[in-house]
Amino acid sequence: MNVAMRAPQWDGLIRRDRVHGSLYTDPAVFAAELEQIWYRTWVYVGHESEVPNANDYVVKSIGPQSIIMTRDEAGKIHLLLNRCSHRANQVCSFDRGNARSFTCPFHAWTFANDGRLVGYAFPDGYEGQDRAGLSLARVTRMESYRGFIFGSFAAEGPTLKQHLGGAAETIDRLVRTSPEGEVEITAGFLKHRVKANWKFILENECDGYHPAFVHTSIFGVADSAIGKLYGGASTALTRDYGNGHTEIDLRPEFRKRDQPLSWFGTAEDRLPDYAARMKAAYGDKTAREIMIDGTPHVMIFPNLFIAEIQMFVIQPLAVDDSVQHVTALQFKGAPDLNRRLRQQTMGSVGPAGFLLADDSEMYERCHRGVQARNPEWVYLGRGEKRERRDELGFTVGHVTDEVPSRGIWDHYRKLMEPV
Incomplete structure (x- = not known):
């Protein structure tokens, strides 16, 4: 495909608060994405x-x-x-x-x-x-x-450190969940294939607007308080780190609870060995802070999603065909925590799990729907008037705001436009 031929059309396809539906369905756009994004930027392997x-x-x-x-x-x-x-x-x-x-x-x-x-x-x-x-x-x-x-695949370009930018801190935060400071990807991967464009998955990973509705079934069956984290009264945030990296920051809610391991739906006395190892490694005060904050919910553009207890890797196969590879996160030196991480991962995204089944249904419904005509736009304006800068200069909004989608599309346009 001649990418330069399509370049002048980006102005008509991507706006601040909406994007044209053809960006999800046009095979020529997908071919351009492979060249301009997947074969040029840094991709998690x-x-x-x-x-x-x-x-x-x-x-x-x-x-x-x-x-x-x-x-x-x-x-x-x-x-x-x-x-x-x-x-x-x-x-x-x-x-x-x-x-x-x-x-x-x-x-x-x-x-x-x-x-x-x-x-x-x-x-x-x-x-x-x-x-x-x-x-x-x-x-x-x-x-x-x-x-x-x-x-x-690019011989020249930003370093990985430059690419990660502020999002690198979320990986630092992740590895601190281990008493030995290391993540281990050893639980094996499940593969979930959907007939949908990869960008529906990319945007959904840090969309805090949908969980209270799409995942009511699993929250109800599991008697989970997670749904409240995504309610209108929540103090949790969405964040745009730039370079396409986005986050749902649930720490404000967990800090209000002030209960170690509340992020995991448990308590120290249920995981005594893990809590003891964390205190030995970091000291009582820091260990408590880490166990209150929990692991991040971050999407590293274009394909690495760290979702508290799991890790997803997005693989685009065609304009309407995508695979999510998912595994339970495992932390070195934390066998009791790891066992429960594996169990909860199987329950939420395993073959009989509800969570990813809910999302997959939404991806495919969106892909079918976006092919309809008049209107042909996808609206991304929620929270635009109330977004702000945090103390580090990153754009943040309410947990239900579409700050992440706007950040993704802003970076997408920069990558797709010719130099």
């Missing part, structure tokens, strides 16, 4: 804990692109394209494992787990061939922050 040992590998993605994340024998992590340099067949057939090499099933070309071509069948036909130029392609840039690995 995986976590270091998913390949803990030498020769471990796990298959990940950047958009529709299949990526093999490996740890070689020296302990170095690589992001390799799952694509044979001979005839483009995928060289890795399993989601995860431990292997020193990968052999393409088509013509038996073999690659080391650092990407080097180490052999091919019937080598007498390749006399004088320089193998170095036929290695597996790799993601151009790779950086890690607190164990979270991001990749970019």
Whole structure:
């Protein structure tokens, strides 16, 4: 697609308080997004804990692109394209494992787990061939922050630190939930596929307007007080960190409760080992503050969603086809907390869970509805007149306000417009 041809139309598609419905349904827009966003900016790929040992590998993605994340024998992590340099067949057939090499099933070309071509069948036909130029392609840039690995196909551009900006603090906040200061992504992933555009998911992750209505069933069955956090009287906030990163900040409500582990629907006496380890690691005062505030609810643009007890990774496959990969968060040195995190994740987003089923239904209904004509706009103006700057200069609004959506679309436009 010629991105420059479409560029002059952005003025007519994205406004401060609304966006045109075609941005969710036009295959040409999706093709432009792959080039301007998914293959240019920083995209979350995986976590270091998913390949803990030498020769471990796990298959990940950047958009529709299949990526093999490996740890070689020296302990170095690589992001390799799952694509044979001979005839483009995928060289890795399993989601995860431990292997020193990968052999393409088509013509038996073999690659080391650092990407080097180490052999091919019937080598007498390749006399004088320089193998170095036929290695597996790799993601151009790779950086890690607190164990979270991001990749970019762009040779130049902002550093990962610049990309994360103020949202990096939310990851810092997350890892402090562990008495050892580390997250472990070890519980395995569930995959939820929806017939909807990926941006409906992106916007929904920090939409505080819908939970009180969409999730009433699960809140009722679980006798949960979560719904009140998203009510009209709530003191919780929405926040735009810039660069497309957004947050629902529930800490004001948890601090009003002043009860450690209330964010998790429990108390210290129900998780005594975890509470004791946190106090030993941070001291009584700081541990109490951490356990009151809880984990963040943050969307790292374009695909990493940290949702208190779970982590989601968004994968766009087509303009109307998306996958959410979801796993329970696990914290190093917190076995009793981790067990309950796994149980609650299965209950909320597992195969029989209500939470993600509710959201998935909304994504697909929105995608079907946005194709209707007259009106052809999606309105994003809630709270625009009352948003403000917080003490760090980030735009914030009431928890039910559409500050996150406006922030996402502002950044989206900057990425999609030609330089």
